[in-house]
Amino acid sequence: MEIQREDLNYILQQAPLEKLEKLYKKVDESFGITVLSQPSSQTLLVPVKDPISGGEFYAGEVLVTSTIVEVNKNKGWSMVQDENEQLSLYIASLDAVFEEKDFKNEIITLCLETNNYIQEQKNILNKKVNSTRVSFDLMEG
Numbered sequence: 001m002e003i004q005r006e007d008l009n010y011i012l013q014q015a016p017l018e019k020l021e022k023l024y025k026k027v028d029e030s031f032g033i034t035v036l037s038q039p040s041s042q043t044l045l046v047p048v049k050d051p052i053s054g055g056e057f058y059a060g061e062v063l064v065t066s067t068i069v070e071v072n073k074n075k076g077w078s079m080v081q082d083e084n085e086q087l088s089l090y091i092a093s094l095d096a097v098f099e100e101k102d103f104k105n106e107i108i109t110l111c112l113e114t115n116n117y118i119q120e121q122k123n124i125l126n127k128k129v130n131s132t133r134v135s136f137d138l139m140e141g
Helices: 005-012 017-031 085-096 101-131
Strands: 034-049 056-071 074-081
Touching (some): 005 074, 005 085, 056 085, 074 085
Antiparallel strands (some): 056 074
C-alpha cells in the first residue's frame, strides 16, 4: 500500500499515542511547531443518501477536534473523531512535515504499521461476525 498525505488523518487516529507523541517531539525539536488554530471541538452533520429516492438527509452529528499548524513554512491540518486535542495536534504536525525527507519515511512506517493493525482488527471482527452466521441448509427437515 502506498501512503498518501490524504491517508494520514484516517490512519494515524488508530496509531499508538506514545509513538505519535515521540514523532511530534522530534518535529518540534527540528523545526518548531506554530499552532495557527488551536485544537477545537466542533460537530459535523453526517449526510446520508437515501438509496430509494436518491435524496440526502442528515443522520445526526459527530463530534470532532480540528487543528491547523505551521512547520517550516508548511501548513498541516487534522480532524479527528471525538474530543481529543493531543491527537489532533500530533496528526496536524505530522501532516505539515509529511513531505520533509527527514520525517517522511518515519511517518510512512508508522502508517503502514498502523494500517496492518487496523486490518488485523477488521479480520478479528469479521471472524466474530462470521461465526454467528446461520446456515439455513441445516434447518431443513
